[in-house]
Amino acid sequence: MNSEYEVVIGLEVHVQLTTATKIFCGCSTAFGNAPNAQTCPVCLGLPGALPVLNRQVVENAIRTGLATDCRIAPRSIFARKNYFYPDLPKGYQISQFELPICEHGHLDIPLDDGTSKRIGITRIHMEEDAGKLQHGETPATADSSFVDLNRACTPLLEIVSEPDMRSADEAITYLKKLHQMVKALQVCDGNMEQGSFRCDANVSIRPWGQAELGTRAELKNINSFRFIKQAIEYEVERQADVLESGGKVIQETRLFDSTSGTTRSMRGKEEAHDYRYFPDPDLVPLVIDADWIERVRDALPELPEAKRARFVRDYGIPAYDAGVLTQNHEVSSYFDTTVAAGADPKQASNWIMGEVQRRLNDAGSEISAAPVDPAMLAGMLKRIADKTISGKIAKTVFDEMWKSGTDADTIIEAKGLKQVTDSGAIEAIINDVIANNAPQVADYRAGKEQLLGFFVGQVMKASKGKANPAAVNDMLKKKLQE
Amino acid sequence: MSLTDLTLSELHDKLRTKELSSVEVTRAYLERIAAHNAALNIYLTERPVEALRDAEAADRRIAAGEAAPLTGIPLALKDLLVTEGIRTTCGSKLLENFIPPYNGTAVHKLRDSSAVLLGKLNMDEFGMGSSNENSAFGPCRNPWDRERVAGGSSGGSAACIAARLAAASLGTDTGGSIRQPASHCGAVGLKPTYGRVSRYGVVAYASSLDQVGPVTRTVEDSALLLQTIAGYDRADSTSIDCPVPDYRAALRNDLKGVRVGLPKEYFIDGLDPEVQRTVASAIDVLRDLGAEIVHVSLPHTDYAVACYYLIATAEASSNLARYDGVRYGRRVTGEGGLIEMYNRTRGAGFGDEVKRRIMLGTYALSSGYYDAYYLKAQKVRTLIRQDFLDVFAQVDVLATPVAPTPAFRLGEKGADPLQMYLSDIFTIPVNLAGTCGLSLPCGFAAGKLPIGLQLIGKPFGEDALLGVGHAYQQATDWHKQQAEL
């Protein structure tokens, strides 16, 4: 990347809320139904129909605002954003312009050097989504476009950051943190392929030391973290080239093309919008009293940062483990539940970050779909702790649990995997091993103590893994010194 | 006396006692509509077959002893009220064949009480006009003089009362659209307080001003009809949850202790002398009934028309954006792409006045002009509202003319939109203030042209307004005069 310029990035993120119904009518927000099956006079924009605000949408906006330390406006208003497009049934989008619900917040992101950086959140506002256009796919319909209004009127939050990010990596860190947060808050499912979490990036560059911002380009249509990084990096290079060759960056909207990894200008008709915002006379000002805000605050789920601190403090697991486990809301709940079911926290952390995660990665599935649930994992970890099975045997048990969905105790019983802790039985095996390996015994006694591992291995092998390794260790040492 | 001469309350009594059947009354109205509608152009859509079916259902309900106040009463609706399965044109070519899949709240309440629906009434396109000449289906004519306008935009709603083509009707009023035509046609027109009647299913012209209201022969009828349609509605966020009083119980016969204010800004030089004289005698009647007459001032009245034409057109420019030919209504296809389809559809579908107001409103909201026009107008609106609140600290109701002149000739003001806009000068401030206004017949200009008296009430003071209007009608018989067809 060109190092003569400082990169300045601000992000606008559209978060689709997980409310059961739309923002201004009672239609379902479920994804994937037949076109226009989830519509009514309101979301079709029929003459005479009127919007009624969904209270849950406001609640979710307040949640998100509190989690980002925003000021929640005691009075906010909805505005109409006027433009014509076939996927916009009323000819305007109901959004917020002046007096949005949340303002003046921030999100702290971790930097590579271990410090953290505060990214300002300018505002968060509520708005309705538009429908979808589909172009004809058969020869008979090749010239036609079809309008599906199932998505029209679906609730969105637009989260607008300050231009506080200085690299594509910072932008990605911010986005990932925001993504984690809205999922943890249970306001958004975070599904980027379905468009539940979409991002526009405002990118500009300026010579180092210059105070005023350079002219920015708005990059639209980016739906994965990887593409956002690509789009920003491409755009920074492009702007640097423009400046280097004596040109001027013009303020414009650019579309990211994921196949070429480039951005292209949308200049022309689409650009020349005057949205003629004005307060929507069909909706009264939204008044939020302090009690409501406090009720939402009290019900706020634990956010990743707080959870991480709690895992270290209450469970005594390393900060690294806590960081990994809290990256994903489902994973951290899985961990919490496993520990609550009686598992040793460090053991639980090791197994979740190790075996569980590995198998999920292989299967390409999510932890919510894991065949071993927290209770089953905890059940197995308890058998390690009470020495019913060894850590080694546990791998076999876990494997079987994953395949069959059966609990650990049943598997241990059925397969006879119970660890041998009977010292008489172990002693007999040890005696055999010592008798059969006289040269090694002599070497050990002559000072080659690293041979202990060899003996342990032999004993474990002879016991088919069922001997308690600690007991084997102790008794071997004793016997070999005799 | 013919069946179509009975008032709504008389009909209600006779239906309930089974002295009359709804089928008989409905048939009488249908015959009269068949005989006179062609000449007057009051109905845009008639329902001869379905109305009789409604009437039969109403008679069954009455027989079962389950009559509601409007059961079996033949009513008609301004074609701006959305009716399930019944064509709703809004007086526009664009919606000429639009059949809505749902009922608005007010319509639903009427249907729920088993009122008979005779049909849909002529109006200025999307409610924009003061003469009904802006209807895409030709002007509705004034039953008192067919060469004169019925007023607008609810011309059909008022004319059907004067012509006895419905027992009562609903209109909508954004800047005088119920009261001005009621005045021109000798009917009683009530614009309720903003938020009193749900706007759900009322096709929006200017959302912050629109209100549905009854047009009737008597004040008592107005009280009856308002009783059914008034009330809070969850589906309209701007409707207000405030108890609905018993309006009929509020009707009175004298005006002792009532303070009636005369705002000096409403009695101006440009007022037609006959209007001036007629309204003055009406005020004398109020005084004779015991009212105390108080001279008051509404100092920002002069700015009301300008303020209205900024706010109403701004909202209209956005409200009418949905008529784009994509989902319903008329679509004009042809060469070119999407933008061309929009242009052709809206170009052919909207009339001149609608286009004029969309352009005015678009301009007022444009970046760079918003503060100077729309925002300034909102500030003025606040001052106008405050004028009314101040005055209502001194008086109970205001009495004013409804319109500066009686009904004018068809085509007389067509060339000059500004002249036309001034015909709502006394009614517009009431919408801006969001309060209620009642227009009732108070005399005639030479040549038998009705003149109306406007009574303006406090927000949610419809009961007081109807009380004063009823007392006036007990002392006068202007409302009993009939247009000869």
Ligand SMILES: [Zn+2]
């Ligand atoms: Zn809907």
